[in-house]
Amino acid sequence: MCGIVAYVGHREACPLVIKGLKRLEYRGYDSAGVALLNGEGLKVYKKKGKVSALEHELADKSLHATIGMGHTRWATHGEPNDVNAHPHYSFHKKLAIIHNGIIENYATIKETLLRKGHTFASQTDTEVLGQFIEDIWENAGGTLEEAVRAALQEVAGAYAIVVMNAEDPTQLVAARKGSPLVIGVGEGEYFFASDASPIIEYTKDVVYLNDYEVANVQAGKLSIVTLDNTKTTPYIQKVEMELAAIEKGGFDHFMLKEIFEQPRSIADSMRGRVNADEGTLQLGGLRDYMDKLAKSKRIIIVGCGTSWHAGLVAEYIFEELARIPVEVEYASEFRYRNPIIKEGDIVIAISQSGETADTLAAIELAKSKGATIFGVCNVVGSSIARATHAGAYTHAGPEIGVASTKAFTAQVTVLTLMALAAAQRKGAISDTLFRQLLAELETIPAKVERVLESAEKIKEIAYIFTYARNFIYLGRGLNFPVALEGALKLKEISYIHAEGYPAAEMKHGPIALIDEDMPVVVTATQDSSYEKVVSNIQEVKARKGRVIAVVTEGDTHLPSMVDFTIEIPKVHEILMPLVSVVPLQLLAYDIAVMRGRNVDQPRNLAKSVTVE
Structure with missing residues (x-):
């Protein structure tokens, strides 16, 4: 949510910043803007709407400049409009x-500044922070970096x-707390961004x-200090991401590309960890x-x-295989109800981005x-990778579509590996079943490929149900949990109201909604619950509901x-969830496309939710 791009060096800044903002569009936003510094001074241009509207503006x-910065805003303080868009003077x-x-304490700071005679053009907390930094800089003297540090020591929030700096075309000062910021290091040039996607074209x-931490680039040099002015040595890492991974690769949408990438992303999440032939499973990040x-x-x-849905899947698997009791919590509620946590407890935090603010707060608690x-x-x-004691990356590759697809299956894969490893170490699983599941895991990518071969049939079904205003899963x-995830995908990108339920719970309320206009999607695979699900389907059909069933190949009943x-x-x-979720992803995608929705950037949503 929200995107930052900034550059200082020898290139033309504006086209670089605009291209970077487009690479960050997946994060979700409602306005965009740039600031450029050249011989005409510090200029800010901003516009409600997409980056394309900003380009038109x-x-x-006159855009020549070798220093500039841009932003895509997801509105918090003040409605989406030109004035509230960033950057702010x-x-x-x-x-x-x-x-x-x-x-969080912007109102208090604003009151202080108002008493000093300041006026504000926008409703944002950001303009308040900018004015606060300038006020300290003007009245306390010292450097801009010192003023930034002093201001941030008085700030509560993320x-x-x-x-x-309007007076120095070589200087950018950046800082972070609870919201990601990465610095790209080139030859005599520096790039700032919310994630690496706008940077990898120029430097790894x-x-x-x-x-x-506060970063100061000035006169071609980078220095980093903490808020209390302790100098730190910048640790330069190589980004593994490739440019092709953040492009559509011939698909109409990133979401469709990412659905079709799942055979590879599932395999990548197991690569180097699973050897079914030898019956071994290694999770290096959890070894100790x-x-x-x-x-x-x-x-x-x-x-x-x-990610919560992936956790629900993991609850079943950990309890079944490792016989360890599991509770699955919304991170956004966890920290506010004074949870009972003991020293022997294990907390598993799941997040695609690793920056989810509510999940980070739950970790700290x-x-x-x-x-x-x-x-x-x-x-x-x-941030989550750095805040935890141990863990495992999913290695799914960049996920640009706001509605998560390959991240879900990769998370479920890794959580399954964790459950299997715990069960084996505990002695709760037989060697026969352990090896069987490892062998089955290695077949999952090919089985997902087979599901994807049904894409045209799923599209035909989707066309029939584009009229629907409600769905039950x-x-x-x-x-x-697959039903919950299928319903979430549909409502996220098509804006159709959809709810997921345990099939047996339907008769305890939701069955009142069933009529000939209510599509019901049922995952009815041949497993231990099959006969019960068949009974639930009969209850729906008796009330004229229209049923789309995900079934096991060869089911003749x-x-x-x-x-x-x-x-x-x-x-x-x-x-099963690794395979049964895929047709629900395709169904949601096809319905949304047929309804003319912006599938990759659905309204009001952000990819990385970095505010609580």
Whole structure:
């Protein structure tokens, strides 16, 4: 949510910043702007809407500059409009600022500045911070970096900021707390961004700024200090991401590309970890903590949205295989209900981006109570990866579409590996079943490929249901979280109201909604709950509901009972969600496209939710 791009060096800044903002569009935003510094002074241009609207605004402007910064805003303080868009000038226009996050005590700071005679053009907390920095700089003297540090010591909340100095065309000052910021290091040039995607075209050398650090680029040199002025040595890392990974590669949308990437992303999440022939499973990131995991009396899983659904799948698998009790919590609620956490507890935090603010807050709370924290995330060097004691990357590759697809299956894969490893270490699983599941896991990518071969049939089904205003999704056991995820995908990108339920719960209320206009999607694979699900389908059909059933290949019973079927290969019940979720992703995608929705950037949503 929100995107930052900034550059100082020898290139033309404006086209570089605009291209970077386009690479960050997936994060979700409602306005965009740039600030440039050249012989005409510090100029800010901003516009409500997409980056394309900003480009139109810039068409007749003098844009030559070798320093610039840009921002895509997801509105928090003040409605989406030109004035509230970033960047913001300071009061005397000595500075321009861009900011991700929320300044919680901005109102108090604003009152102080108002008493000093300041006026404000916008409703944002960001303009307040910019004016506060300038006020300190003007009245306390010293350098701009010192003024930034002094201001941030008075600030409560989360932030990633970049500040441009109207008096120095070589200087950018940046800082972070709780919101990601990466610095690209080139030959006599520096790049700042919310993630590496705008940078990798120019350099693979990056520095991930830590919380409470301030970076100052001036006269071609980079220095980093903490808020209390302790100097730190920038740790330069190589970015593994390739440019092709953040381009559409011939697909109409990133979401469709990422659905079709799942055979590879699932395989990549197991690569180097699973050897079915030898019956071995290695999770290097958990090696030193595996005994603690196996001996734990309780596991708490925290996540938001799709990651929470992955945690629900993991609950079934950990309890079934490792016989460890599991609780799955919304990270956004976990920290506010004074949870009971003991020192022997394991907390598994799941996040695609590794920057989810609510999940980070849950981690800090659990750590303060003595729990051991494992992270499952996709982004190397992310905040969650650094905040946890141990963990495992999913290695799914960049996910640009806001509605998560390959991240879900990669998370479920890694969580399954963790459960298997714990079960083996604990002695809770037979060697025969352990080896069987490892062998089955290695077949999952090929089975997902077979599901993707049904894409045209799923598209035909989707066309029939583009009229729908409501959907119900049903599943039992491990397919209940799949029902929740299928419903979430549909509502996220098509804006159709959809709800997922355990199939047996339908008769306890939702069955009142069933009529001939209500599509019901049922995951009815041949597993231990099959006969019960068949009974639930009969209850729907008796009330004239229209049923789309995801069934196991070769099922000759269900197709005659339902309106439409989508076949998937036979899979061990423990691993079923990795395959059964894929047709639901395609169904949601196709319906959304047919309804003319912006599939990759659905309204009001952000890819990385970095505010609580």
